[in-house]
Amino acid sequence: MLHGVLFTSLTPLVTAGPNWMFGVGFVFATAHVPSLYLARWTERAILLPFRAALLAVMYAGLSLGILPSLIMAAMGGGWTIAGLPAWRWAGLFIGLLISFVIGLSAVQMLAVQGLGTAIPLDPTRRLVTTGIYSYIRNPMQLSAALSWVGLGAFLNNIWIAAAAVMAWIFVEGIVRWHHRNDLQQRFPQSWADYRNAVPEWLPLWRPHCTATATLHLNTSDWQTD
Structure with missing residues (x-):
């Protein structure tokens, strides 16, 4: 009413x-x-797992459904997928699979290792530098950019693919500001070391390790013939 x-x-x-x-x-x-x-x-x-999962689902719907629809309504195009060749579907599936693995791995590490989420109102309690974050500093933004490029190529819509630039603008304008005013304040030395070792966009070939593990073997219980 x-x-x-x-x-x-x-x-x-x-x-x-x-x-x-x-x-x-x-x-x-x-x-x-x-x-x-x-x-x-x-x-x-x-209910941290539910919070993290709900944020992931809502963001996926926003970035892959609502935002592309708004772009096509303003710039032209539509969800015309009938008759598209199989190779396009295969390319979309592979591209989105890679993107989802990167994004969901980031969500998992923030929840399991950091005890928080990606949003500033529900931040992590610890600095997360393991898992996907040992290869790249901004896996969520990379995931979003890859999704938009893949969806734009699938729909043959350059404007959706160009939305990947928004991920870069977001990093430059918001993420870096957040890092300076939050992570750098809470984890001054750890964040500085991590920032200098791990790139923002181009993943490392090998993970950046901040600590080494020690394997202890107890041979007292071993049995010999």
């Missing part, structure tokens, strides 16, 4: 379509309700 009154008052600036109620219900179910649960879990510092 409130939405109906609001839409009516905004005419002709905003005109509600015939399916506006469905749109409101969809947004309520997929954005409003999950956000309420996420805020509650974050405030109480509980």
